[in-house]
Amino acid sequence: MQKPTALPMIGVQHRSHLTPLTENEVRFEIDMCIGCDRCMRACPLPLSSQVNIADLNLATISDEVAPHVARFTQECVMCGSCVPVCPVNNHRDLLMLSLKQRLGISWDRNVDMSLVLEYLPQGWTLPLLLSRLREQPMFGDSQLVPDNYLKHLLSSSKLLSLVPDSILIQERTYGREMYFILDGRFMTSTLGPLGQELPIAVLGRGEFVGERGMLTGQQRTATVKAQTTAMVLEVPEQVIQRMMEVAPSVRHYFENLHNTRSIVSILKRMALFQGVADQDMHWLASKVRFRNYERDEVLFADREEAQPAREALHVILDGFVKVARMSSGSHPGQGKERIIAYRQNGDYFAGGLDMLGDGKAVTATAINRVRLAEIRREDMLVILSRYPEVNQRFMHRLQEYRVMADAAQTFIGPRDLLLRGQTQALAEAEARAGLRALVGGGVVEGTEVLVIDLDKCVHCDKCEEACERRHGHSRMNRRGMVVGNISVATACRHCQDPVCLLCSRAGIARLPSGEVYITESCIGCGICAERCPYDNISIISLNEQEAAPSSTWERFTRFFSKGVGREYGKRQLPMAQQFAMPGPLTPADGSDAIAEVRKKLAIKCDLCAGYSNQACVQACPTGAAFRVQPGQFFGSTEDILNLTTSQER
Numbered sequence: 063m064q065k066p067t068a069l070p071m072i073g074v075q076h077r078s079h080l081t082p083l084t085e086n087e088v089r090f091e092i093d094m095c096i097g098c099d100r101c102m103r104a105c106p107l108p109l110s111s112q113v114n115i116a117d118l119n120l121a122t123i124s125d126e127v128a129p130h131v132a133r134f135t136q137e138c139v140m141c142g143s144c145v146p147v148c149p150v151n152n153h154r155d156l157l158m159l160s161l162k163q164r165l166g167i168s169w170d171r172n173v174d175m176s177l178v179l180e181y182l183p184q185g186w187t188l189p190l191l192l193s194r195l196r197e198q199p200m201f202g203d204s205q206l207v208p209d210n211y212l213k214h215l216l217s218s219s220k221l222l223s224l225v226p227d228s229i230l231i232q233e234r235t236y237g238r239e240m241y242f243i244l245d246g247r248f249m250t251s252t253l254g255p256l257g258q259e260l261p262i263a264v265l266g267r268g269e270f271v272g273e274r275g276m277l278t279g280q281q282r283t284a285t286v287k288a289q290t291t292a293m294v295l296e297v298p299e300q301v302i303q304r305m306m307e308v309a310p311s312v313r314h315y316f317e318n319l320h321n322t323r324s325i326v327s328i329l330k331r332m333a334l335f336q337g338v339a340d341q342d343m344h345w346l347a348s349k350v351r352f353r354n355y356e357r358d359e360v361l362f363a364d365r366e367e368a369q370p371a372r373e374a375l376h377v378i379l380d381g382f383v384k385v386a387r388m389s390s391g392s393h394p395g396q397g398k399e400r401i402i403a404y405r406q407n408g409d410y411f412a413g414g415l416d417m418l419g420d421g422k423a424v425t426a427t428a429i430n431r432v433r434l435a436e437i438r439r440e441d442m443l444v445i446l447s448r449y450p451e452v453n454q455r456f457m458h459r460l461q462e463y464r465v466m467a468d469a470a471q472t473f474i475g476p477r478d479l480l481l482r483g484q485t486q487a488l489a490e491a492e493a494r495a496g497l498r499a500l501v502g503g504g505v506v507e508g509t510e511v512l513v514i515d516l517d518k519c520v521h522c523d524k525c526e527e528a529c530e531r532r533h534g535h536s537r538m539n540r541r542g543m544v545v546g547n548i549s550v551a552t553a554c555r556h557c558q559d560p561v562c563l564l565c566s567r568a569g570i571a572r573l574p575s576g577e578v579y580i581t582e583s584c585i586g587c588g589i590c591a592e593r594c595p596y597d598n599i600s601i602i603s604l605n606e607q608e609a610a611p612s613s614t615w616e617r618f619t620r621f622f623s624k625g626v627g628r629e630y631g632k633r634q635l636p637m638a639q640q641f642a643m644p645g646p647l648t649p650a651d652g653s654d655a656i657a658e659v660r661k662k663l664a665i666k667c668d669l670c671a672g673y674s675n676q677a678c679v680q681a682c683p684t685g686a687a688f689r690v691q692p693g694q695f696f697g698s699t700e701d702i703l704n705l706t707t708s709q710e711r
């Protein structure tokens with residue numbers, strides 16, 4: 063079996079596990095193709111209707127690559143829609159992969175700068191723009207980031223000319239663009255507890271803002287306001303992602319920045335490290351190793367032999383970790399998992415075996431996406447020997463764990479949790495399981511969910527009907543996870559950390575107020591739907607019987623306005639207009655995007671963004687359907703986890 067190779071091209075992170083075909087396999091599969099065209103019909107790319115399978119096959123095994131075939135190949139998002147429809151079981155996706163690899167990275171080719179030049183503000187030239195971009199720390203080296211990459215970046219971004227006092231970024235809104243300051247001065251500030259503006263820093267030419275929102279998808283951490291007239295380059299997240307893929311030095315720059323910033327601020331906040339000098343904190347931060355874990359990935363398994371990593375101190379930077387021990391069954395594999403603790407960002411543990419200091423193994427599993435910093439034992443020892451008070455705290459905590467473990471047999475966690483647990487009445491087993499399901503099912507990771515009070519619901523389906531009337535298709539199912547008398551409807555929860563947002567065409571985006579929605583760049587490839595862990599995104603075909611509208615945009619708006627006549631007052635979504643088809647990453651090569659035909663579309667709840675109310679809630683005759691912020695309604699993930707943990711003791 064051939065080993066998976068790293069993919070030397072871009073935009074296919076969601077298919078990073080693919081094993082490319084060998085040359086012989088490519089030839090064999092092309093020979094097998096019977097030219098039935100089903101793959102092209104299944105392909106969601108609008109351009110696929112203009113590509114003949116014979117031309118594509120020829121391009122795959124020769125140097126005869128017609129321009130439209132080359133463009134189609136670049137646009138291919140590797141969604142895999144072409145695979146299950148093939149009657150001879152060809153791997154059309156892998157054939158595309160091989161052609162993509164041969165054609166190379168599109169950013170190495172020339173870029174048409176005519177649009178950029180046409181809209182250049184007075185006094186600005188292309189060389190001036192490039193030289194200002196070179197002042198940015200991650201673009202300084204032209205060997206690592208050639209001019210051509212910067213031109214691609216420019217051609218897919220927006221130049222913003224700002225007057226003094228313009229707000230570039232508003233704290234606590236969502237946004238994933240980042241901004242390179244080309245001219246002028248900006249003030250970053252944050253709101254104090256009494257609503258007063260607390261200045262953070264003044265930034266100018268050669269600096270950037272918005273990288274935190276871009277990297278984390280979380281709310282903006284500060285307000286950024288122009289102090290003078292200013293010029294910035296607004297770059298969509300997808301374009302930065304592409305730059306990070308073609309220029310690994312840029313990726314390293316941002317990763318380092320992100321990791322170092324978060325580890326220093328987390329270490330500083332940890333009680334354990336109080337009193338450690340800034341210099342030593344930065345030294346420690348420079349020594350850590352960062353590890354990422356996906357949902358359900360195991361950090362340590364209790365059956366494994368001790369590994370060196372277990373000796374490290376692990377600090378959770380983002381996410382939640384479940385700590386469990388298998389109770390012994392009579393046969394191997396029969397033991398029951400006993401959850402003994404949950405750890406969250408800012409917390410630390412000493413490793414799989416040493417977690418309790420009792421030498422017994424535990425299994426630690428990521429509940430959601432987890433970012434971990436590992437501090438090696440020898441580096442930790444330096445700090446412990448230099449700061450006796452840190453050593454004392456560390457020993458005290460270990461001791462506390464031991465005492466608690468003895469007292470509670472299986473309980474591991476901060477002491478106040480244990481105490482809180484003792485005063486709490488045991489809840490019904492069913493309710494506990496429900497709460498656990500809320501956490502496991504990711505409901506509490508959402509920012510807004512639709513819930514139905516089952517005591518009031520008369521099962522009339524009016525909520526679903528109203529959704530369909532307004533949006534053409536219902537984007538929700540009132541049935542869902544049930545906890546007590548509450549049913550959590552199956553509809554997008556607008557997660558805090560939405561994994562669906564990884565779209566190379568910017569077909570899915572988030573409004574500053576948090577609603578995740580489908581943009582007009584969507585082609586319905588289904589990658590977001592596949593990534594959604596909760597099955598809350600569906601794909602529909604637009605090829606159904608409709609009389610052919612004259613343009614893609616008309617089809618799009620017609621689809622979304624089926625309910626028109628009954629529903630009024632939809633505002634235009636601000637971001638929906640931002641990218642013209644077919645997405646921000648397509649080189650500006652003069653193609654007439656509107657002439658292309660959209661075949662499919664993703665649909666999902668966007669909380670009726672742009673309307674003054676939510677159709678489902680409005681339509682409920684008994685007031686059973688309502689929207690809640692799960693963190694407040696059910697308690698935050700942390701609270702729930704703590705509650706269920708302590709109740710199970």
Ligand SMILES: Nc1ncnc2c1ncn2[C@@H]1O[C@@H]2COP(=O)(O)O[C@H]2[C@H]1O
Pocket residue numbers: 231250262263270271272273274275276281282283284285286
């Ligand atoms: N302490 C700080 N120093 C410099 N810049 C900051 C600081 N805090 C926030 N910012 C910037 O302000 C931006 C607000 O939006 P983001 O959180 O996306 O990214 C943030 C940073 O670019």
